[in-house]
Amino acid sequence: MTESSARNSKIAILIRFLLIFGAVFFLFALDVVKGSVDIPLTRVVEILFSPAEWLSETNGLSLEQVGQRDIIVLFRLPRAVTALLAGMGLALSGLFMQTLFRNPLAGPSVLGINAGANLGVAVVVLVMGGAAGGFVATLPLGMKALVTIAAVFGAGAVLGVVLLVSRFIGSVTILLLVGLMFGYLANSLVTLLIHFSAAGRVQAYLQWTFGSFGATAWKDIYIMMPVIGAAVLLGILLIKPLNALLLGEEYARSMGVALIRVRMTVIVVGASLAGVVTAFCGPVTFVGVAVPHLARGIFRTADHRTIVPASLLLGGATALTADIVSHLPGQGGMLPLNSVTALLGVPVVVWVLIRSRAGRSFI
Amino acid sequence: MSFEVRTLLKKGVLCCSFLLLIVGNLQPLSAISAEYAEGFSIEELSGVTLLNVHPPESEHYNSITYALVGRDKLQNITPDQLRKRFSIEPKGSELYIIRTPVKHLIPLSTTFLPPLLWLNLDAVLSGIDNVDYIYSRKLRDIINRRNIPQVGNGPSLDMEQIVQLQPAVVMANITQGEWNVVPKLRDASIPVVLNGDYLETTPLGRAEWIKFIGLLCGKGKEAENQFNAIVERYTGLQQMVQAELSGNTERPKVIMNRPMNGRWVVPGGSGYMAQFIEDAGGHYLWSSDTHSRSLVLDAEAVYIKARQADVWLHQYGSSTLQELLQTDPRLRRLNAFQTQQVINNDARTNKAGSNNFYESGPYQPDLILADLISLFHPSLLPGHSLYYYRFLE
Numbered sequence: 119m120t121e122s123s124a125r126n127s128k129i130a131i132l133i134r135f136l137l138i139f140g141a142v143f144f145l146f147a148l149d150v151v152k153g154s155v156d157i158p159l160t161r162v163v164e165i166l167f168s169p170a171e172w173l174s175e176t177n178g179l180s181l182e183q184v185g186q187r188d189i190i191v192l193f194r195l196p197r198a199v200t201a202l203l204a205g206m207g208l209a210l211s212g213l214f215m216q217t218l219f220r221n222p223l224a225g226p227s228v229l230g231i232n233a234g235a236n237l238g239v240a241v242v243v244l245v246m247g248g249a250a251g252g253f254v255a256t257l258p259l260g261m262k263a264l265v266t267i268a269a270v271f272g273a274g275a276v277l278g279v280v281l282l283v284s285r286f287i288g289s290v291t292i293l294l295l296v297g298l299m300f301g302y303l304a305n306s307l308v309t310l311l312i313h314f315s316a317a318g319r320v321q322a323y324l325q326w327t328f329g330s331f332g333a334t335a336w337k338d339i340y341i342m343m344p345v346i347g348a349a350v351l352l353g354i355l356l357i358k359p360l361n362a363l364l365l366g367e368e369y370a371r372s373m374g375v376a377l378i379r380v381r382m383t384v385i386v387v388g389a390s391l392a393g394v395v396t397a398f399c400g401p402v403t404f405v406g407v408a409v410p411h412l413a414r415g416i417f418r419t420a421d422h423r424t425i426v427p428a429s430l431l432l433g434g435a436t437a438l439t440a441d442i443v444s445h446l447p448g449q450g451g452m453l454p455l456n457s458v459t460a461l462l463g464v465p466v467v468v469w470v471l472i473r474s475r476a477g478r479s480f481i
Numbered sequence: 482m483s484f485e486v487r488t489l490l491k492k493g494v495l496c497c498s499f500l501l502l503i504v505g506n507l508q509p510l511s512a513i514s515a516e517y518a519e520g521f522s523i524e525e526l527s528g529v530t531l532l533n534v535h536p537p538e539s540e541h542y543n544s545i546t547y548a549l550v551g552r553d554k555l556q557n558i559t560p561d562q563l564r565k566r567f568s569i570e571p572k573g574s575e576l577y578i579i580r581t582p583v584k585h586l587i588p589l590s591t592t593f594l595p596p597l598l599w600l601n602l603d604a605v606l607s608g609i610d611n612v613d614y615i616y617s618r619k620l621r622d623i624i625n626r627r628n629i630p631q632v633g634n635g636p637s638l639d640m641e642q643i644v645q646l647q648p649a650v651v652m653a654n655i656t657q658g659e660w661n662v663v664p665k666l667r668d669a670s671i672p673v674v675l676n677g678d679y680l681e682t683t684p685l686g687r688a689e690w691i692k693f694i695g696l697l698c699g700k701g702k703e704a705e706n707q708f709n710a711i712v713e714r715y716t717g718l719q720q721m722v723q724a725e726l727s728g729n730t731e732r733p734k735v736i737m738n739r740p741m742n743g744r745w746v747v748p749g750g751s752g753y754m755a756q757f758i759e760d761a762g763g764h765y766l767w768s769s770d771t772h773s774r775s776l777v778l779d780a781e782a783v784y785i786k787a788r789q790a791d792v793w794l795h796q797y798g799s800s801t802l803q804e805l806l807q808t809d810p811r812l813r814r815l816n817a818f819q820t821q822q823v824i825n826n827d828a829r830t831n832k833a834g835s836n837n838f839y840e841s842g843p844y845q846p847d848l849i850l851a852d853l854i855s856l857f858h859p860s861l862l863p864g865h866s867l868y869y870y871r872f873l874e
């Protein structure tokens with residue numbers, strides 16, 4: 119590769135990043151501007167750029183203005199931030215699992231990691247649970263922190279077991295099947311818990327499994343943000359060893375990568391991301407498995423220096439798009455988030471399957 | 482035979498009455514009919530009572546006719562023979578013969594229990610779904626004392642136990658039929674009677690199903706009397722509210738339920754709860770909606786309307802205002818929260834979580850209405866103490 123073509127490809131990558139960054143910004147803005155309640159664009163901009171208005175209760179504002187302010191500040195902004203964070207977290211979690219398992223189909227919802235997080239949530243809510251008939255979204259703050267920890271542990275437990283099995287079995291297919299089995303196991307335990315819980319909770323649980331970015335208030339984001347932020351920072355430290363892992367474990371070891379420590383860190387990061395997102399948004403499917411492929415497809419590389427930031431941005435963009443689409447019906451109606459993410463995600467996964475069959479997989 | 486003779490005699494007497502000649506029907510004077518319920522109708526033939534259950538179109542069931550035939554009458558008659566003999570028009574494809582009065586009944590829903598208790602029919606209980614779902618201490622005592630077996634419901638229904646108990650009738654909710662309960666039990670020669678009380682869109686329509694239960698168990702007259710008393714009390718309260726409201730009293734704006742996972746499910750504007758609020762002199766903020774089912778709405782769309790509401794009903798799961806705030810701090814901004822008009826229907830709930838509102842409430846609409854009136858217009862019912870409802874503190 120000549121020096122000029124290397125520079126050209128660097129510029130091409132930069133342009134793509136700028137475009138995707140622009141798309142994320144645009145989608146975030148669109149998610150805040152569009153919603154079930156019609157608020158004029160000028161009014162939205164006015165609210166966003168007058169922070170003084172955010173804090174004041176009502177002084178000097180008409181009843182309608184206060185309502186609009188509340189909708190933007192208390193409903194749409196937290197929802198958009200949650201979508202962004204959740205999309206980033208799930209995409210990064212999926213990317214790491216795909217590299218760790220050297221498997222293009224790995225992802226939180228495929229390997230049973232989401233199911234593990236579900237189980238953690240269900241144990242806290244249904245067994246230790248408060249009297250609340252609702253699910254995570256209606257729990258008091260202390261309980262939410264506990265739920266988050268349980269979800270991370272549930273996700274980590276399944277991830278750890280699957281990884282342990284992968285030490286003994288080389289077959290990708292069997293590994294996926296094992297992940298699937300553990301997913302079923304976790305789900306059946308959840309079903310058992312629900313079976314022995316009060317009848318009203320079944321409905322609440324079902325609602326929760328639909329997935330939603332709208333369940334969070336700002337105080338929930340104060341829990342989500344640091345966990346996801348710390349996991350992303352840890353993830354950035356993993357870029358080099360993960361790149362070495364792409365070329366095989368032998369190669370990585372010869373490069374001086376401490377395999378066990380890297381694996382443990384990846385598990386902690388992957389489980390924290392999948393766990394915290396599941397705790398607050400429900401088991402959101404497909405974003406994790408689909409987005410890394412989207413990133414590799416757009417940037418034509420598997421280099422983590424590019425794919426980690428690309429997956430983060432594209433994950434945020436995908437989640438924001440799904441959120442916008444789920445609010446499309448109008449008149450206050452909405453679609454379940456999980457059906458939207460699957461509708462967007464399935465074509466990508468199918469596309470990957472067809473490509474990898476043709477022997478042109480990126481991983 | 483004697484029945485036909487008696488009917489002929491009665492017809493002769495009736496002929497004397499010019500008024501009834503115009504009506505010209507075969508029904509005896511004492512015929513019980515369903516006036517408020519849309520889900521069932523009653524036809525009295527000579528010696529046979531037909532209960533026609535009409536599930537709503539959305540449920541994809543045909544109309545079902547239950548022919549109540551006295552145990553000692555028309556022995557060994559088949560449904561087809563019965564159709565021919567009484568020239569019953571095929572209202573639905575299904576007709577089942579139930580021998581009455583039913584002496585052994587397994588009700589698969591808690592709401593069927595209070596009417597049985599009030600009609601002194603607790604002796605017919607040969608099984609129940611699950612004692613944990615029951616609030617009424619009296620019912621729990623009866624169940625414990627008589628050691629009435631529990632058979633579960635839905636997917637965990639214990640079919641073998643039901644077959645072993647050999648009840649005369651199993652009474653199920655219309656949607657429970659979907660769990661293959663109905664065809665399986667019929668294969669075992671156990672008739673299943675589908676009760677659609679909860680599908681009724683009006684409070685009196687729901688309560689009228691006491692007649693359905695009463696007729697099955699041979700207490701039709703008592704059930705009618707009890708229902709008439711309910712109607713009298715309910716419409717009395719309703720008329721009092723109407724009279725008061727004509728004097729320009731403002732109707733408080735009412736919202737219901739709470740946001741969950743970014744969605745806010747609200748009852749449809751033409752349903753059961755909307756009717757209660759209307760009758761109690763409240764203005765339900767979705768009253769112009771035409772659905773009887775619940776609406777799943779985006780939380781922000783409900784919030785913008787809910788902010789101005791005066792009264793907020795049914796916050797499932799939170800037992801104090803503080804708890805409610807912890808789950809969602811945004812709710813503090815609702816006007817009803819500021820003025821402490823946050824009211825839940827869980828005043829009568831036991832430790833296991835069974836709420837009496839859903840157990841006896843459907844058959845005591847007058848009590849629910851009185852509660853709501855005293856909440857919306859305290860001056861109309863001074864000294865009323867809330868029965869199902871309580872203020873969150």
